[in-house]
Amino acid sequence: MKELEDTLLSELSKKTDIPLVDNEPLIQTLDNTKSKATEISVAIANAKETAKIIDESRQSYKGVAKRGAILFFAMQGLSAISEMYEYSLNSYLTVFMNALATARKDNIL
Numbered sequence: 001m002k003e004l005e006d007t008l009l010s011e012l013s014k015k016t017d018i019p020l021v022d023n024e025p026l027i028q029t030l031d032n033t034k035s036k037a038t039e040i041s042v043a044i045a046n047a048k049e050t051a052k053i054i055d056e057s058r059q060s061y062k063g064v065a066k067r068g069a070i071l072f073f074a075m076q077g078l079s080a081i082s083e084m085y086e087y088s089l090n091s092y093l094t095v096f097m098n099a100l101a102t103a104r105k106d107n108i109l
Helices: 004-011 025-060 062-079 089-102
Strands: none
Touching: 004 025, 025 062, 062 089
8 A cells, every 4th residue: 555655646746747637647546546445445354354253263262272271280280299190291182182072062163
């Protein structure tokens, strides 16, 4: 948009003997600017809608992330009870995947 504005201002500031309504390069620049501005407005509207959909999807998984974090830190804290309870990330992932496999399925997600 900045580049289009600069081009448009450049065309408007040129001194010519031709009236503005007969200045073909200026009219072409105005048409290009208008069409590009319309395209950019549509793209921005689409981007806002996409961002809204992504945010809604992200929010729906917030509970799962919270429970996963609780599980991870609970397993990590077991080593404070005894060194025998030291778990690796692979162990955590195994427990987490088993929990996902055995959990009641949600119809929404």
